[in-house]
Amino acid sequence: MTRPLRLALATAITTLTGACMDMGNMDDGMMIPEVIEVDASEGPFQPTAAPDLDPAPNVVEVALEAKVSDIEIAPGRTLSMWTYNGQLPGPRIEARAGDTVRVRFKNSLPEATTIHWHGVRVPAAMDGVPAVQSPIAAGAEFTYEFVVPDAGTFWYHPHVRSDEQVERGLYGAFVVRGDAEPATTTDRTVVLDDLLIDSSWQLGEFDPMQAMVGRQGNVILTNGWAHPIVEVARGGLHRFRFINAANARYFRLALPGHRLIQIGTDGGLLPASREVDELLLVPGERADVLVVATGEANEAMEWTSLRYDRGHGTGDLPDAVVFQMKHGSDAPITTPAIPDALVPIAALPEATVQREIKLEESMAMGGDHGAGHGSSMSSDMAPVFSINGQVYPDATPLAASFEIVEEWSIVNTTEMDHPFHLHGFRFQVVSVDGVDPGVVAWRDSINIPAEKTVKFRVRLEDNAGTWMFHCHILEHAERGMMGELEVAAP
Ligand code: C2O
Ligand code: CU
Numbered sequence: 410m411t412r413p414l415r416l417a418l419a420t421a422i423t424t425l426t427g428a429c430m431d432m433g434n435m436d437d438g439m440m441i442p443e444v445i446e447v448d449a450s451e452g453p454f455q456p457t458a459a460p461d462l463d464p465a466p467n468v469v470e471v472a473l474e475a476k477v478s479d480i481e482i483a484p485g486r487t488l489s490m491w492t493y494n495g496q497l498p499g500p501r502i503e504a505r506a507g508d509t510v511r512v513r514f515k516n517s518l519p520e521a522t523t524i525h526w527h528g529v530r531v532p533a534a535m536d537g538v539p540a541v542q543s544p545i546a547a548g549a550e551f552t553y554e555f556v557v558p559d560a561g562t563f564w565y566h567p568h569v570r571s572d573e574q575v576e577r578g579l580y581g582a583f584v585v586r587g588d589a590e591p592a593t594t595t596d597r598t599v600v601l602d603d604l605l606i607d608s609s610w611q612l613g614e615f616d617p618m619q620a621m622v623g624r625q626g627n628v629i630l631t632n633g634w635a636h637p638i639v640e641v642a643r644g645g646l647h648r649f650r651f652i653n654a655a656n657a658r659y660f661r662l663a664l665p666g667h668r669l670i671q672i673g674t675d676g677g678l679l680p681a682s683r684e685v686d687e688l689l690l691v692p693g694e695r696a697d698v699l700v701v702a703t704g705e706a707n708e709a710m711e712w713t714s715l716r717y718d719r720g721h722g723t724g725d726l727p728d729a730v731v732f733q734m735k736h737g738s739d740a741p742i743t744t745p746a747i748p749d750a751l752v753p754i755a756a757l758p759e760a761t762v763q764r765e766i767k768l769e770e771s772m773a774m775g776g777d778h779g780a781g782h783g784s785s786m787s788s789d790m791a792p793v794f795s796i797n798g799q800v801y802p803d804a805t806p807l808a809a810s811f812e813i814v815e816e817w818s819i820v821n822t823t824e825m826d827h828p829f830h831l832h833g834f835r836f837q838v839v840s841v842d843g844v845d846p847g848v849v850a851w852r853d854s855i856n857i858p859a860e861k862t863v864k865f866r867v868r869l870e871d872n873a874g875t876w877m878f879h880c881h882i883l884e885h886a887e888r889g890m891m892g893e894l895e896v897a898a899p
Contacts, residue, residue, distance in 0.1 A: 441605070441606075441607055441608065441613055441627065442627055443627055443726065444627055444726070444727065444729065445606070445627045445628045446636075446730070447483045447628065447635040447636045448636065449636045449637070449638050449709070449732075449733040450483065450484050450634075450636065450637065450638065451637070451638055452483075452631075452632070452633075452634030452635075452637035452638070453632065453633070453634060453637075454597070454631075454632055454634075454637050454638075454639045455501075455597055455598060455632065456496070456498045456499075456500065456501040456581065456582055456598055456600060456632050456633070457496060457500055457501065458500060458501045458502075458503050459471040459472075459473070459494075459500035459501065459502050459503070461503075462513075463511065467505075467507065467508050467509060468508065468509045468510075468511065469502070469503070469504045469508050469509070469510045469511070470510075470511045470512075470513065471500070471502055471510070471511070471512050471513070472494075472512075472513045472514075472515075473493045473494060473499065473500070473512055473513070473514050473515070473524070474493065474494055474514070474515045474516075474517055475491065475492070475493055475514070475515070475516050475517060475518045475522055475567075475579060476491070476492060476494075476495065476517040476518065477489060477490070477491055477492075477517075477518065477519070478490060478491075478492045478495040478496075478497075480492060480497045480578065480633065482497075482604070482628070482630060482633065482634060482635050483628075483634065483635040483636070486610050486635075488604075488606070488610065488611055488612060489611065489612075490577055490578035490612075491518055491574060491577035491578050491579050492578050492579070493579060493581055496581075496633070497578045497630075497633035498578075498580055498581045498582060498600040498602075498632060498633055498654070499565070499579070499580060499581025500581060501581060501582045501583070501584060501598055502565070502581065502582070502583045502584070503584050503585075503586070504557050504583075504584075504585050504586075505557075505560075505585065505586050505587070506557060506558065506559055506560040506585055506586070506587045506588075507556065507557070507558070508556070508557055508585075509554065509555070509556050509557075510553075510554070510555060510556075510557055511552060511553070511554040512524065512552065512553040512554070513550070513552050514545065514550060514551050514552065514553060515549075515550045516545045516546065516547055516548065516549055516550070516551075517547075517548070518547060519547055520547055520570070521544035521545060521546050521547060521569060522544060522545055522567045522569055522574060522579070523537040523538065523539065523542055523544050523545060523567055523568050523569055524537045524553060524565050524566070524567060524568075525537035525538060525565065525566060525567065525568040525832075526553075526555070526563060526565050526583060527563055527564050527565060527566060527583075527693060527830070527853070528561065528562075528563040528564070528583075528675055528676070528695070528835075528853045528854075529555070529557055529559075529563045529583060529585070530558050530559060530833060530834065530835070530870075530872065531555040531557075531833075532555060532872065532874070533833065533872065533873065533874020533875060533876065534874065535553050535554065535555045536832055536833065536874075536876070536877075537553070537567075537568050538568045538832070538875075538877050539568065539569055540875040540877065540893055541874060541875055544569045557585045559585065559587075559676065559677055559835075559851075560585050560586055560587025560588075560589075560590070560677045560678070561585055561673065561675070561676055561677035561678075561695070561851075562582070562583075562584055562598070562650040562651075562652060562673065562675075562677075562695040562696075562697055563582075563583040563584070563585065563695070564580060564581065564582050564583055564600070564652045564654060564695070565580065565581050565583050566579055566580040566581075566654065567579050568877075570887065571883045571886065571887060572615075572624065572656060572883035572884045572886070572887045573615055575654065575656060575883055576604070576605075576612070576615075576624055576656050576883075577612065578633075580600065580602070580654040581600075582598040582600050582650070582652055584598060584650065587677070587678075587752075589678060589751065589752050591648070591672060591678075591699070591748040591751065592745050592746075592748075593645075593646045593647065593648040593699060593745060594641075594642055594645030594646050594647055594742070594745065595641065595642075595645065595647045595648060596648045596650070597639070597647070597648065597649055597650065598632075598650045598652065599631060599632060599649050599650065599651050599652065599732075600631070600632050600633070600652045600654050601629070601630070601631060601651060601652065601653050601654060601655060601658075601660050601690070601731065602626070602629075602630040602633075602654045602655045603625065603626025603627070603628060603629045603630060603655050603658045604626040604627070604628050604630060605619075605624055605625070605626045605627055606626075606627060606628055617791055618791075619884060620791065620792050620884045620885070620888055621721060621792050622657060622719070622720070622721050622722075622723055622825065622882075623656050623657020623658075623692075623882035623883065623884045623885065624656045624657055624883075624884055625655075625656075625657050625658050625723070625726075626655065626656075626658060629658075629714070629729055629730070629731055631731055631732040636730060636731075636732060636733065637732050637733070638709075638732070638733045638734075638735050639732060639733070639734055639735070640735050640736075640737055641702045641734055641735070641736060641737065642702065642736075642737050642739065642741075642742050643702050643703075643704070643706065643736045643737060643739065643740070643741040643742065644701070644702060644703075644741030644742045644743065644744050645701070645702050645742055645744065645745075646699055646700075646701055646744055646745045646747065647699065647700050647701075647702060648672075648697065648698070648699055649697070649698045649699075649700065650673075650695065650696075650697050651688075651690055651695060651696045651697075651698065652695050653690040653691060653692050653693060653694050653695070654692075655692055656692065656882065656883045656884065657692060657882045657883070657884065658692070658714075659689060659690070659691050659692070659714075659717045659719050659723075659826070659828075659856075660689075660690040660714045660731065661687055661688070661689050661690075661714055661715040661716070661717040662687060662688045662689075662690060662712060662713070662714060662715075662731065663686060663687040663688075663712075663713050663715055664700060664710060664711075664712050664713070664734065665710065665711070665713065666703075666704070666710065667700055667701075667703070667710070668684045668685070668686065669684070669685050669686070669687070669688055669698045669699075669700060670682050670683070670684055670685075670698065670699040670700070670701075670747060671683050671684075671685055671688060671696060671697065671698050671699075672697045672698070672699055672748070672751055673695075673696065673697030673751075674694075674695070674696060674697075674850045674851065674852055675694060675695050675835070675850075675851065675852040675853045675854055676835040676850065676851020676852055676853060677752065677851060678697070678751040678752040679751055679752070679754075679848065679850055680750070680751060680752065680753050680754050680848075680849060680850075681749060681750055681751060682699070682747060682748060682749060682751060683848065687715060689717070689856065691826070691828035691854065691855075691856040691881065692828045692854075692881040692882055692883070693828055693830045693853075693854040693881035694828065694852075694854040694855075694856075694881075695854075699747065700734075701744055701747075702734070702736055702741075704736055705736065706736055706737070706738045706739070706740075707735065707736055707737075707738050708735070708736045709733050709734070709735045709736075710733070710734050710735075711730045711731070711732075711733055711734075712730075712731040712732050712733070712734060713728055713729065713730055713731060714728065714729045714730075714731050715728050716728050719825055719826040719859070720823070720824050720825025720826060720859050721824070721825055723825075754837075754849045754850065754851060755849075756837065756849050757814055757837050757866040757867075757868055758814055759814070760814045760815050760816035760866050761813055761814060761815075762809070762813055762814075762815040762816070763815070763816050763817075763818070764807065764815060764816070764817050764818070765797075765817075765818045765820060766796060766797065766817055766818065766819045766820065766829075766878070766892070767796065767797050767798075767820045767822055768794075768796060768819065768820065768821045768822060768823060768827050768829070768857060768880065768890060769794070769795045769796070769797075769798070769822050769823065770792055770793070770794050770795075770822075770823040770824075770825075771792070771793050771795070772790045772791070772792055772793070773790070773791065773792075773793045774790065792888070793888060793889055794880065794885045794886075794888050794889040794890035795889050795890065796889075796890055796891070796892045797892075799889075799892070800888075800889035801879070801886075801889050801890070801891035801892060801893075802891075804891070804892050804893065806875065806892070806893035806894065806895040807892065807893070807894050807895065808895050808897070809869050809894055809895065809896045809897075810869065810896070810897060810898070810899040811869060811870070811871050811872075811873070811896065811897070811898055811899060812868070812869065812870065812871065812899075813868070813869055813899075814866055814867070814868045814869075815866070815867055815868075815869065816839070816864060816865070816866050817836070817864065817865055817866075817867065818862055818863075818864045819855075819857050819862065819863045819864070819865075820862045821857040821858065821859060821860060821861055821862070821863075822860070823859060823860070824859050824860065825859050826856055826857065826858050826859050827856075827857050827880040827882060827885065827890065828854055828855070828856050828857070828880060828881040828882060829854070829855055829856075829857050829863070829878070829879075829880060829881070830853060830854045830878065830879060830880075830881045831853055831867065831876070831877075831878045831894075832853075832876040832877045832878065833872055833874070833876035833894075833896070834853075834867050834868070834869060834870065834872070834876070835851040835852060835853050835867070836851070836852055836853070836855075836865040836866060836867040837849060837850065837851065837852070837865060837866050837867075838850070838852060838855055838863060838864070838865045839864050839865060839866055840862075840863070840864045841858070841861065841863050842858065842861040842862060842863075843862075852865070854881060869896050872896060873896055873897050873898065874895075874896060875893050875894070875895055875896075876893065876894045876895075876896060877891060877892070877893060877894075878891070878892050878893075878894060879891035879892065
């Protein structure tokens with residue numbers, strides 16, 4: 410059955426200003442709508458778990474194949490996507506902290522790829538970046554193997570031509586459980602994404618003009634489905650592990666009428682739960698949230714992404730529905746106690762090394778920097794992104810030593826926000842625009858607001874190698890806003 414699709418025509422959302430022209434997209438002379446609303450429907454809510462192919466305890470072996478597949482994202486709407494195992498998102502990898510994870514990977518895509526384990530502290534050789542691994546050619550195989558040291562909500566995705574490969578559908582959740590997991594009624598993974606589709610409901614063209622604000626989609630996907638419904642037991646305490654896998658979209662999540670109880674960030678559980686009305690989740694970032702399902706039987710509530718201004722007119726886009734949470738018809742069950750203390754985290758000591766990382770943007774002639782993008786650029790000016798004056802890969806790696814605590818000041822010199830991500834280590838934010846965030850938490854991804862500075866501390870543990878840091882708006886990363894940290898024994 411095909412349900413009606415309401416197309417909000419671009420003309421209805423023409424209040425975008427100035428530099429934001431680049432958010433509109435042409436499709437055979439027709440404007441592609443900036444928002445496509447899809448009615449709620451039953452979809453596959455939870456990503457399927459990858460079967461563990463190794464019977465040994467403490468070893469998780471998973472087979473992943475990257476390939477082109479047809480994927481249904483709404484009733485009757487099927488797109489040709491790039492997938493892991495023919496699924497969107499890819500299979501959810503599940504392990505316990507301390508396990509060895511082995512991933513037998515086969516690349517059946519038409520081009521080379523890698524897999525990066527975002528947020529998992531792996532040895533550098535397993536990090537899946539071109540600096541340490543030549544991309545796995547079309548038709549080739551590679552086995553990734555590493556120990557997962559930390560519990561938390563992580564994810565995986567390619568690290569070559571990531572702006573296009575991730576947009577095409579290559580991403581999956583990676584959940585590592587520890588000994589201190591709170592007792593909840595449910596524990597679900599929610600992978601958020603958006604796709605830019607054209608008037609024939611296929612992926613729209615990859616146009617260098619999308620680089621400025623990143624490729625913001627017009628259809629929001631929750632676990633690979635547009636506007637799915639998840640049924641929850643009334644009274645229950647429901648855990649949602651959110652992952653933002655979108656190229657560029659900021660999700661400012663809220664559930665009207667409900668408080669959100671955040672229990673975890675990128676790097677696992679917080680020391681204590683905290684109640685919030687909304688939660689900003691930038692590309693690459695994760696958050697673990699508990700919700701008590703209060704309300705009437707059969708009541709339907711919409712998880713919403715509130716409008717957010719990250720620069721260049723993005724604040725003019727309307728609020729967007731993400732997915733629907735629907736109460737069951739049964740009487741409320743007993744709500745499990747909301748855990749208060751979770752996992753203690755010691756604050757890192759004063760740093761002995763300080764660094765300044767400046768995020769910059771400029772316009773250049775024919776400047777579609779970065780490999781492999783169509784040269785269909787007709788206008789002469791294009792944005793170029795850089796860090797400390799260097800456009801990756803033409804960048805000098807930063808040198809660092811083991812066991813040193815460093816303090817990084819990430820200075821955003823631009824008029825838009827950038828989500829900053831560091832590989833291999835986890836950090837603690839100590840100030841955002843001079844203000845102490847008031848929570849000690851492990852992170853690997855953090856928003857750097859426009860024209861503001863965020864400081865974090867990181868202990869560079871004994872993990873030698875080359876580690877990337879970059880903006881997680883993938884169009885920015887692939888056009889120069891990326892750098893390398895070389896960590897070695899002192
Ligand atoms: Cu999720 Cu270097 O990336
Ligand atoms: Cu950026």
